[in-house]
Amino acid sequence: MYKYDNYDQAMVETRVAEFRDQTRRRLEGKLSEEQFRPLRLMNGLYLQLHAYMLRVAIPYGTLNSAQMHALADTAEKYDRGYGHFTTRQNIQYNWIKLEEAPDLLADLAEVEMHAIQTSGNCIRNISSDHFAGAAEDELIDPRPYAELLRQWSSFHPEFSFLPRKFKIAVIASETDRAAMKLHDIGIQIVKSDSGEIGARFYVGGGMGRTPMIAPPIRDFVPLDQLISYSEACLRVYNRYGRRDNKYKARIKILVHELGADEYKRQVEEEFAHMLEQGVEPPLAELERIKPYFADPSFETGLPTEIDRSDPDFALWVDTNTNPHKAPGYVSAVISLKPVGGIPGDASTEQMHLMAELSKEYSFDESRVTHTQNIVLPHVKIADLYALWTKLDAAGLGSPNLDTIEDIIACPGLDYCSLANARSIPLAQQISKRFAASGKTKELGELKLKISGCINACGHHHAGHIGILGVDKKGVENYQLLLGGSEAQDTSLAKITGRGFDEAGIISAVETVTDIYLDKREEGERFLDTYRRIGMDPFKEALYGE
Amino acid sequence: MANDVSETDFGTSPDDVQFRFRDDEVADHAQVTVDSFLEQSNAAAVRIEPGDDARALVPHLERLRLVEVNFPAFGDGRGYSSARVLREAGYEGELRAVGDIGIDQLAYLRRCGFDAFAPDSKLDEADAETAFARWENVYQHAADTRQPIPERRHASVGHE
Ligand code: HEM
Numbered sequence: 001m002y003k004y005d006n007y008d009q010a011m012v013e014t015r016v017a018e019f020r021d022q023t024r025r026r027l028e029g030k031l032s033e034e035q036f037r038p039l040r041l042m043n044g045l046y047l048q049l050h051a052y053m054l055r056v057a058i059p060y061g062t063l064n065s066a067q068m069h070a071l072a073d074t075a076e077k078y079d080r081g082y083g084h085f086t087t088r089q090n091i092q093y094n095w096i097k098l099e100e101a102p103d104l105l106a107d108l109a110e111v112e113m114h115a116i117q118t119s120g121n122c123i124r125n126i127s128s129d130h131f132a133g134a135a136e137d138e139l140i141d142p143r144p145y146a147e148l149l150r151q152w153s154s155f156h157p158e159f160s161f162l163p164r165k166f167k168i169a170v171i172a173s174e175t176d177r178a179a180m181k182l183h184d185i186g187i188q189i190v191k192s193d194s195g196e197i198g199a200r201f202y203v204g205g206g207m208g209r210t211p212m213i214a215p216p217i218r219d220f221v222p223l224d225q226l227i228s229y230s231e232a233c234l235r236v237y238n239r240y241g242r243r244d245n246k247y248k249a250r251i252k253i254l255v256h257e258l259g260a261d262e263y264k265r266q267v268e269e270e271f272a273h274m275l276e277q278g279v280e281p282p283l284a285e286l287e288r289i290k291p292y293f294a295d296p297s298f299e300t301g302l303p304t305e306i307d308r309s310d311p312d313f314a315l316w317v318d319t320n321t322n323p324h325k326a327p328g329y330v331s332a333v334i335s336l337k338p339v340g341g342i343p344g345d346a347s348t349e350q351m352h353l354m355a356e357l358s359k360e361y362s363f364d365e366s367r368v369t370h371t372q373n374i375v376l377p378h379v380k381i382a383d384l385y386a387l388w389t390k391l392d393a394a395g396l397g398s399p400n401l402d403t404i405e406d407i408i409a410c411p412g413l414d415y416c417s418l419a420n421a422r423s424i425p426l427a428q429q430i431s432k433r434f435a436a437s438g439k440t441k442e443l444g445e446l447k448l449k450i451s452g453c454i455n456a457c458g459h460h461h462a463g464h465i466g467i468l469g470v471d472k473k474g475v476e477n478y479q480l481l482l483g484g485s486e487a488q489d490t491s492l493a494k495i496t497g498r499g500f501d502e503a504g505i506i507s508a509v510e511t512v513t514d515i516y517l518d519k520r521e522e523g524e525r526f527l528d529t530y531r532r533i534g535m536d537p538f539k540e541a542l543y544g545e
Numbered sequence: 546m547a548n549d550v551s552e553t554d555f556g557t558s559p560d561d562v563q564f565r566f567r568d569d570e571v572a573d574h575a576q577v578t579v580d581s582f583l584e585q586s587n588a589a590a591v592r593i594e595p596g597d598d599a600r601a602l603v604p605h606l607e608r609l610r611l612v613e614v615n616f617p618a619f620g621d622g623r624g625y626s627s628a629r630v631l632r633e634a635g636y637e638g639e640l641r642a643v644g645d646i647g648i649d650q651l652a653y654l655r656r657c658g659f660d661a662f663a664p665d666s667k668l669d670e671a672d673a674e675t676a677f678a679r680w681e682n683v684y685q686h687a688a689d690t691r692q693p694i695p696e697r698r699h700a701s702v703g704h705e
């Protein structure tokens with residue numbers, strides 16, 4: 001895992017001092033709320049319905065146990081004993097006091113954590129594959145590149161007042177576990193025909209009210225030009241991205257309005273210029289970063305057989321583990337989606353436990369997934385049963401990864417000032433309904449995603465089944481969408497038709513899953529069946545049309 | 546006030562400048578818009594609005610003494626690119642940030658090449674001094690000559 005040197009540590013501490021000073025000026029009345037707002041946002045502090053919300057960055061979703069313990073302590077000391085892991089691999093606290101925020105950040109700085117650029121119209125925390133460094137199918141660990149980008153983007157003087165927020169994801173595998181093409185810049189680390197490692201750039205993806213899948217802008221950027229190329233992408237956006245309408249300000253709109261080819265042409269021109277400017281960090285820096293992400297010392301000759309005599313355990317192994325590149329190991333996913341729970345929430349005690357387990361069983365490392373779960377990346381197969389037993393006892397053993405119970409839901413009307421409808425209670429009821437009917441397992445992989453409004457924080461556009469909260473004459477109403485995906489086969493879901501009330505949407509979800517069970521062919525997931533048979537059979541069942 | 550725009554009184558005057566990091570005399574040429582600058586052969590001072598293309602000035606840099614970049618709202622960050630574009634093209638005259646500028650933008654503006662500041666409302670001197678000096682190090686190249694952290698890390702090792 002990456003470790004700060006004195007420079008990194010000083011930067012984070014300087015930021016704490018700066019934020020403390022900004023907070024002081026705000027509390028003294030030297031800054032108006034209007035002036036303070038973008039400053040606090042750049043430090044992840046939102047004013048919500050009931051209190052301040054703070055988003056803490058977890059760069060590329062990777063944590064050591066000391067950091068996970070610190071997140072638990074933060075929940076205890078500054079919040080109400082829990083935290084909420086987000087779809088961009090960060091964590092949010094919902095009950096923060098402004099006066100205490102500087103101290104909270106100072107505490108986090110002690111374990112190399114911060115809230116820098118977790119919000120605001122700047123380059124946000126960089127996300128990555130949650131199985132990075134562990135997955136069987138990856139080309140190379142993508143995190144050193146993400147770390148290089150993290151440093152470059154931190155306090156970038158030119159790109160801190162962009163037209164809109166800017167999200168970057170980096171992956172290095174054909175399997176996309178980071179919704180890469182739904183980012184402002186999605187980078188895939190690839191190998192050229194001549195065996196050279198480089199970066200493929202996708203630019204202009206995003207969700208929100210106008211979802212778009214990022215088109216490829218350049219197939220191969222050599223590693224010693226990665227920053228220069230990123231700089232060029234950003235400069236074209238900063239100069240020409242729309243600022244007249246905040247709903248049209250994301251880079252996806254610029255790329256769409258210019259056309260990918262014209263955007264690309266402008267970037268190439270700026271890129272040629274950037275190469276002359278010498279803005280690229282030395283390659284030695286990438287080489288310095290890489291060893292931090294070197295494999296831990298995996299043991300060899302480990303058993304690969306699993307004793308499946310306990311059926312509950314066997315089920316968990318089947319749903320919640322992922323193949324590992326080292327024989328005798330797997331990546332184990334801790335579901336933060338207990339039936340009837342709040343998706344992505346973890347209590348102080350649970351975080352402490354996950355920290356301890358990561359230390360005991362996973363080389364001191366854990367990861368946050370964009371589906372709001374926690375990964376222990378390197379677990380010995382021989383340790384799985386002991387691990388599962390402890391998880392299960394703490395309510396962290398739900399065997400429901402990638403099933404209909406593994407719901408992504410935004411905070412919705414329970415916390416969010418922009419919401420039309422509640423998301424969390426809906427997620428709770430749906431998971432209860434399917435757990436009770438016992439259909440979860442039969443349905444297999446089924447990604448359900450709920451947003452409380454068109455901003456799409458809950459990724460509803462990318463759900464195999466998506467639910468969108470809308471306001472219908474002051475009453476909460478829900479639209480149903482089908483056919484989205486944020487994996488390597490990225491697609492955008494389509495609305496089925498008129499919306500439903502709360503009870504209606506739950507039944508509607510059940511109806512479409514029944515159609516799937518009825519029509520599916522051997523080996524098909526819900527999404528595959530939908531793609532094969534199209535919307536009509538679902539519509540017919542829903543509306544009888 | 547700095548932002549009253551009329552035919553005869555356009556842009557900021559030397560008196561509006563609160564912070565300046567240059568030793569030369571303050572240019573007292575009248576600023577013109579980018580469009581009129583490109584039409585006029587003798588103007589030596591120009592004012593860039595957020596939507597203007599700073600690159601249009603690049604062929605004429607030798608005759609420019611003052612470029613003023615307006616920030617009508619501090620959240621509109623196009624002026625940061627305008628400044629850097631000009632510095633990258635070799636402009637060495639005064640680059641003045643004017644408009645809705647607060648304490649917390651100063652360090653970023655400075656890094657993008659601004660060496661004079663005329664905020665709409667005067668800033669607290671002590672807070673500004675702290676802000677200019679805040680960052681002992683930086684992570685990336687910009688229009689200043691500061692050596693970024695990724696280079697500093699490797700500067701002292703070996704002889705390459
Ligand atoms: C409760 C406070 C929150 C507020 C006020 C809020 C606000 C917003 C807004 C306005 C957008 C649309 C931005 C745009 O399209 O340009 C957005 C997008 C998004 N938010 Fe949130 N959000 C909140 C919480 C969350 C949480 C808890 C998560 C993660 C679980 C989240 C993840 C996202 C994601 C992934 C997007 C989509 C990014 C994209 O459009 O590409 N947000 N949010």
Ligand code: SF4
Pocket residue numbers: 410411412413416417418419420451452453454455456457458
């Ligand atoms: S999708 Fe809408 S309701 Fe949900 S968190 Fe985002 S802004 Fe709030």
